[in-house]
Amino acid sequence: MAQTITLYVDGACRGNPGLGGWGAYIITESEEHKIFGGEPDTTNNRMELTAAIEGVKFCPTDAKLIIWTDSNYVKQGITEWIHGWKKKNWKDVKNPDLWKLLDATCQGREIEWNWIKGHAGHAGNEMADQLANLGADQTLASMKNLALKADKSSNDKKKDEKDWLLDDPFGFDSMESNVQDESEVLDGMESAHIENENFSTETNNQASTLASVAVPESSTxxxxxxxxxxxxxxxxxxxxxxxxxxxxxxxxxxxxxxxxGAIEMVNRKLTGSSIHIYINPQKPVGDSENIHGISDAFLKDKPVYAEIAEVLFEYLKGAEIIAHNATFDMNFLNMEFKRAGFSRLSEVCEVTDTLAMAKNKHPGQKNSLDALVRRYEIPQRDRTFHGALLDAEILADVYLAMTGGQVAFDMDSLSESEQRDAQNARENLPILELPVIYPSEQELEEHEMWVKQFEEKHGTACLFTK
Incomplete structure (x- = not known):
């Protein structure tokens, strides 16, 4: 019976176009493989496609492949759009070379394509992302190495040229005979760095596409x-x-x-800032892997809590922490920070428990995060496994829905761009000339008569005449 292989593929690009990398995390029934590579001048979509191509090529042709990608471009392209592209003979299709190669590589294979939300705490996707960035880093190191070699070659040529200084009119040669050429020193340092990182790199003279490299677990x-x-x-x-x-x-x-995982909100607006960390617990995860999907193998090369405590504490302190069943999270965070030599987080942060809020708002009902998502009709996300950052994003939607109502009118709560827009709107209001309506003679006479009647009745002057 053919084996089933799961692949997580991802691409990365620094500049788009710019330096890029691709990675594929391949999980067979008996082992794991990690391959990656990169290019000096590419795009994110090309790296996403390359990751899929290299991942599929790595696997036996008779295996069933389950591929996860965070690129809708790849997933929809290979499962839907490609049929129309072929009928139009690839007219106006971007990256046709890679699409044709991916199509050819997939022929005769049993493949199930799936989309997964990127940077949402899925262990497989996070590993593929790390591999893609490793591919970009390796490409950059290779480019630097080639540049140093080219510079060294240029310097060697200059030494061969006849120059009056070669005759050493001032006797400097004897003073510098033991000094290494700077480019040789840098070249040696770069080579040593690459060897220490266990990179196996083969490049051509143009530093083009790097070959895929299988990486042992210990080298990540x-x-x-x-x-x-x-x-x-x-x-x-x-x-x-x-x-x-x-x-x-x-x-x-x-x-x-x-x-x-935590995401930042100010005045009911998500600022875009977040923090996300995987931590080596220094003990087996046990059955909890069935809940969050994070394995011992994935965590073994991650930093321990003491290594990340200072940065995490600085990011969290002073803020209002909003968590679902906050007692659970705060007990663990207080314990971890105490072990690392820090104050209890609850001493430097206010804490809001959305579970307690939900129980008060919906007594006698289920108030789990999933139940609240359904109750408030929050858009569904893939929660096959619980992930800290994904759950934080969902909880933000739930919190805003539960506390829905008037947002502050205070101008300080607006972003700078919103304040500018509001100011411009006020300045651009049209100046209207309001009509002045004067009373007729008859209306004036009736008014004076009413005032006299008021004075006679009350014995005091009417306010209008004071």
């Missing part, structure tokens, strides 16, 4: 803490919608955090 690097900056400037108190994934339910019984 620690992932960095992923902090995305704000995409909009808003003013007001920070709220952080937060979620954690752990090895179990009991912080007091040595269970540990394996993932933290």
């Amino acid at each position: 690097t620690h992932p960095h803490i992923v902090i995305t900056p704000r995409t909009k400037q808003v003013y007001g108190p920070r709220q952080l919608i937060l979620d954690t994934e752990t090895t179990g339910f009991y912080f007091q019984d040595s269970d540990r955090i394996v993932e933290v």
Whole structure:
């Protein structure tokens, strides 16, 4: 019986177009494979396609392939659009060379194509993303190495040219005979760096496409803490919608955090800033893998909590933490920060529990995050596994729905662009000339008569005559 192989494929590009990389994380029934590569001048879509091509080519032709990609361009292209492209003989299709190659590579194979949300905490997708960036890094290192070699060659040619300084009129040669050429030193350092990183690199003279390289488990690097900056400037108190994934339910019984995700909100506006970290718990994840899908193998090269504690604490402190069943998350975070030598997070943050809010708002009903998503008709997302950042995104939608109502009118709550738009709108209002309506003679006489009657009745002058 043919085996089933699962592939996670991803591409990355720094500039689009610019330096790019691709990666494929391949899981067979007995082992895992990680391949990656890159190009010095490419686009994100080309790297997404290359990742799929190389991943499929790596697998036996008789295997059933289940492919996960975070690129709708790839998924819909290979399953839907490609039929029309062929009928039109690939007219006006971008990247036709890669589409034709992918189509040919898939012929005669049993393949199930799936889309997955990128950067949402799915372990397989995160690994493919790391491999794609590793491919870009390797390409950059190779380009630098080639540039240094070219510079060294140029320097060697200059040495061969006849020059009056070669006769050493000032006797400098004897002073510098033991000094290495700078380019040789740099070249040696670059080569040593690449060897230490266990990169196996073969390049042509133009530093074009790198060949795919199978990477042993031990060579993958620690992932960095992923902090995305704000995409909009808003003013007001920070709220952080937060979620954690752990090895179990009991912080007091040595269970540990394996993932933290939080997204920032100010005045009911998501700022675009977030933090996402995978953490080595230094113990087996056990049955909790069935909940969050994060395996021991995936976590073994991730940083331990003490390594990320300072950055995480600085990002979280001073904000209002919003979490579903916040007691659970805060107990674990307080425990982890205490072990790392920090204050309890609850001492430097306010905490809002959306589970308690939901129970007050919907007594006697189910108030799990999934139940609230259905109740408030939040758009569905793939939650085959729980992921900290994905759950934080969902919780943000739920929190806004539960606390729906008037948003502050305060101008300080608006972004800079919104303030400018409002100011421009006020300045551009048309100046209207309001009509002045004067009373007729008859109306004036009737008014004077009414005033006299008022004075006679009340014995005091009417307000209108004062």
